[in-house]
Each structure stands twice: as structure tokens, then as C-alpha cells.
Amino acid sequence: MGDVEEIIAEPEEGPGFIESSLMQVHLLFSSYGWYILAAAAGLYYLWKNKLNTSSEIRGPPTDAGSIAAFQAKEEARLKAVDRLQQKYAIEAAEKAEKMKKLEEKKRIARLEELKRLDEKGGQLLGSKAESLRPGYNPLMGDADSSRVCFRRPGGNSGG
Secondary structure (H helix, E strand, C coil): CCCCCCCCCCCCCCCCCHHHHHHHHHHHHHHHHHHHHHHHHHHHHHHHHHHHHHHHHHHHCCHHHHHHHHHHHHHHHHHHHHHHHHHHHHHHHCCCCCHHHHHHHHHHHHHHHHHHHHHHEEEEEEECCCCCCCEEEECCCEECCCCCCCCCCCCCCCC
């Protein structure tokens, strides 16, 4: 039995640079993930708003080709606005005409109603008749009525 070969265990190498970096990132995200997500969303929101605001401030482009394109777009926009204004003006005139006709119909119908009322003995405004019924006073009641005054039965009249 002779020679026993001795096996010496070599120390295992630790994780490499990539593995340790990934482990650190994993640890970072597992500890602070929601905070990182909120910060990223806030930065994205600010970046988008800053981008939109700066494009509005920039105004029209300065090179010749883009100036012509900008002018063409602006003229097309102004023509569209003019067309809409003309359309709305026509619609407003038509509506005004319809309203005028409707008011005229209402006025004619009211005049006919007043004529019918006058024929039946009613009173037109400005006519010579004093009231619908002669001898009627709205404060006193009918003059030919047998009942002159109304009292509550059993009630005392004063304090």
C-alpha cells in the first residue's frame, strides 16, 4: 500500500467581475427598486415636458427649405381657419333667419289669439273695455253675489 497520493484542495475562485457586478445590481434593485422606479418616472416626465416646452419656444426653423415648409403649413392652417369662419358665419346667418321666421310666426299666432279673445268679449291691451265682466272687482268678489264676506266658522277675529 504504498504511496498515498495526497490531494490538496485548491481554493475556489470567487465570482468574477461580471458576476459580482450583477449581484451588486440585484442587491441594489431588491433594496431600492421602488425608489429607483419613481425617480426614473419623474425624470422621464420632466424630460418630456422640457422637450415639448423647448420645441414651442424654438419657433420656426431657420434654414430656407424648412422656412418654406413652415410657411406652407401656416398658410394651409390660415386657409382652414378662414373656411371654418365662413362656415360658421353662414350657419349663424341661417340660424338667425330661422329665429326671425319663428318669432314672426309666434307674433302672428299671438295676434290671431288676441283677435279671437276680443271677438269672444275678452279685453285686448289698450282697448276701451274696462274688464272681462262688468261689476267685477277682484278685491271684493262678484257684485251680484249673495255672499259679501267670508268668515271662518267659530273663529275669533282679532287679537
